[in-house]
Amino acid sequence: MxxxxxxxxxxxxxxxxxxxxxxxxxxxxxxxxxxxxxxxxxxxxxxxxxxxxxxxxxxxxxxxxxxxxxxxxxxxxxxxxxxxxxxxxxxxxxxxxxxxxxxxxxxxxxxxxxxxxxxxxxxxxxxxxxxxxxxxxxxxxxxxxxxxxxxxxxxxxxxxxxxxxxxxxxxxxxxxxxxxxxxxxxxxxxxxxxxxxxxxGAGGRQTGRRPTSDGVTPGSPGAYVVAYLREQVGILVALDPAVRRDLPDGVHQMRVTCRRLRGCLRSYRSVLDRRVTDPVRAELRWLAGELGVERDQEVLRERVGAALEELPDDLVLGPVAARLRVWEVSQGDETRTRTREALASPRYLRLLDALDALVRRPPLRAKAAGKPGRVMARAVLKEYDRLAGRMGHALEQPAGQSRDAALHQARKAAKKVRYAAEVARPALGKPVTRLGKRAKAVQKLLGDHQDAVVAQDTLRGLAVSAHGAGESAFTWGLLHGRERARADARQRELPSAWRAASDPALRASLRH
Structure with a gap:
């Protein structure tokens, strides 16, 4: 203990x-x-x-x-x-x-x-x-x-x-x-x-050594990308004890760090050789997926619990709190076990070693020594173009599951723009910072929409279980309706947020 x-x-x-x-x-x-x-x-x-x-x-x-x-x-x-x-x-x-x-x-x-x-x-x-x-x-x-x-x-x-x-x-x-x-x-x-x-004299030459990266030219795109990777790898390692101890927000922060690393390796393939980085990206995707099960459960638990607390007592019919607690425990034990098994696996330690090796000996391409303004702006704008394509596709879909799925893909694309902008911020300054903030606003709106969609599925399942046990399903249906209304509200807000993020002046400022 x-x-x-x-x-x-x-x-x-x-x-x-x-x-x-x-x-x-x-x-x-x-x-x-x-x-x-x-x-x-x-x-x-x-x-x-x-x-x-x-x-x-x-x-x-x-x-x-x-x-x-x-x-x-x-x-x-x-x-x-x-x-x-x-x-x-x-x-x-x-x-x-x-x-x-x-x-x-x-x-x-x-x-x-x-x-x-x-x-x-x-x-x-x-x-x-x-x-x-x-x-x-x-x-x-x-x-x-x-x-x-x-x-x-x-x-x-x-x-x-x-x-x-x-x-x-x-x-x-x-x-x-x-x-x-x-x-x-x-x-x-x-x-x-x-x-x-x-x-x-016990420390020798090992103690206090800062990790260095071979072949990186100061002030180059390679230097900015490797510095970002080094920072995020350090954060990932430092978060490990918090996740093992089940501290608040630990799983979420580690999962976000995995995404930042994956995003950097994806967006800056012109700087780092993907033959080396793609296998690392695949392993980061595996780890984020293992962590995601627990994080998704955590988000649902907090969201449904908060919505239930907001209801007046006369709208809470049946043993709603007890059923929610049973669901939390049954789902939570399983997801927590999955996280622990991932961190205890040799595969996880091999990933950490691979990330260290990537930072120490980055597989630099020719553009890694180029001009940061050109190379890094192009990487950010390439991610933006993908986001624009996915947003256009999503907004053309009829309301329903097809649009929900398309908006979820657009949300992922918005994250990639945001993370690519984070890497480039030290090199490109205010223009890329503004674009990153607009992409983040779109991402957060789409994130709330996706959480509402997932919550509807969970609440429907709870309603079915309650009905099967002879309990009233009224409260679960009421919460389901509120989540549907919330998802609809986010969709109505989306065009305005997207117009701000797709302002041509933002993109033009990165090209100069």
């Missing part, structure tokens, strides 16, 4: 006078008092792969004894000064739950002890006027030793300021101003592990 918390902290180089050199922080911002120091002895063994894949991804995994939070700690990077810390009870081996959470980074490679860090810690609490804890101020005397060949050692002092839960991050800036006046500067190491690896 694991627990998690958000950790927001900064590390500093204390003055040579140690604890005696710490400034009095009483009266700094909301700090009304500082508690007397308490002392702890901490002993942590950090685990990583032989080539330090966790450290290279700014993640740490340790087994720590001593202090109030002894156990296994996995720290995953977030934005700014924050990290997520996932804790598991103390045990001799790395808990399987934590092994799973780092699998997208380790790719199944063996985890082993790499560094031992022992700290003598002096802890003070910064409190507000009501006595509530605002932050923890820790001064550590650190002794690190490599557990790899060479047996290197290092010692240093470190000051850490960690915010309490719910405290605004601005307090860190306020405290830092006071520390700087005392000559206490920010540490250049984001974690004890990074410093220990560097100073004990």
């Amino acid at each position: 694991t627990q998690s918390k958000r950790e927001t902290e900064r590390k500093y180089e204390p003055s040579s006078s140690g604890a005696d050199g710490l400034p009095d922080l009483t009266g700094v911002g909301p700090v009304a008092s500082v508690t007397a120091a308490r002392h702890e002895e901490l002993d942590a063994v950090y685990h990583d792969t032989a080539d330090l894949r966790l450290a290279g991804a700014s993640a740490t995994l340790r087994r720590r004894t001593g202090g109030a939070d002894a156990g296994w700690h996995l720290k995953l990077p977030l934005t700014g000064d924050s990290r997520e810390e996932v804790r598991a009870p103390l045990s001799d081996e790395v808990p399987e739950a934590l092994r799973e959470l780092v699998r997208s980074r380790t790719r199944g490679a063996e985890l082993r002890p790499v560094v031992r860090i022992r700290s003598t810690r002096s802890v003070r609490h910064l409190r507000d006027a009501e006595g509530g804890v605002l932050a923890e101020l820790s001064l550590d005397e650190v002794r690190a030793e490599s557990l790899e060949a060479g047996d290197g050692h290092a010692e240093w002092s470190e000051l850490e300021v960690e915010l309490a839960d719910g405290v605004h991050a601005g307090l860190l800036d306020t405290v830092e101003k006071k520390l700087r006046k005392k000559g206490i500067t920010r540490s250049d190491s984001p974690s004890k592990l990074v410093r220990a690896l560097r100073e004990t």
Whole structure:
């Protein structure tokens, strides 16, 4: 069993006078008092792969004894000064739950002890006027030793300021101003592990290396495309633990990331050789499909549940809430299992390896070194032309299933325009940004239409089940009618949204 918390902290180089050199922080911002120091002895063994894949991804995994939070700690990077810390009870081996959470980074490679860090810690609490804890101020005397060949050692002092839960991050800036006046500067190491690896020699040349791409000319179409791919691959890997833990929106964000990667590889086939990228696109489609089952279920559950809550009590006839709950559980267990099996499969890990290889050794074509304005604008406009063709076809269809299906295809085309525009934004600026926003507006409208169409099918099935069980199907029929009206409303709004997106001036601005 694991627990998690958000950790927001900064590390500093204390003055040579140690604890005696710490400034009095009483009266700094909301700090009304500082508690007397308490002392702890901490002993942590950090685990990583032989080539330090966790450290290279700014993640740490340790087994720590001593202090109030002894156990296994996995720290995953977030934005700014924050990290997520996932804790598991103390045990001799790395808990399987934590092994799973780092699998997208380790790719199944063996985890082993790499560094031992022992700290003598002096802890003070910064409190507000009501006595509530605002932050923890820790001064550590650190002794690190490599557990790899060479047996290197290092010692240093470190000051850490960690915010309490719910405290605004601005307090860190306020405290830092006071520390700087005392000559206490920010540490250049984001974690004890990074410093220990560097100073004990355990890190070698692997630690902290940023991935590079072979043969990419700066400022070229290839550089922009590969930079986008690298960013999205990083997001995909970082989302993996959230999906495994069933965190809100995790599946949706991973599925969107798969689509962005697929869209980039499709739209910029003039830049990257499709003989290499098409197999990767196929695997991304597989992963998005596995995730899509759970995501579609999630969207339906939220949509139907919200619509039901909006109904007056006198329009809810029969055990509607109970039947909806049974449907949610029966469908949810199946879709969740499918997602877990996908992430546990060797096929998924091979996809991650293929994406890494694609970024490191991109299969560049001749146009990858051309002029970004021409090459990338042409790629975006090509996707736009496909969207225009599908929209024209959809709007010509009679109302009913044929139009619904055509509008769904147009929605997919609008996404491709949007994602192609995202890739080109750093190179083409405002013109492609405007086109991307208009395409997004069309996509969102068509997305709501498609959700309403799918919801109608689900509600009809629930109505049939209710009727078969001798229950009233009135409420399900009422919700079905509302979804049909909503779909019709989106269709009426579509011509206006499409006129804005098909403005000739938008396309012309990309051709200049």
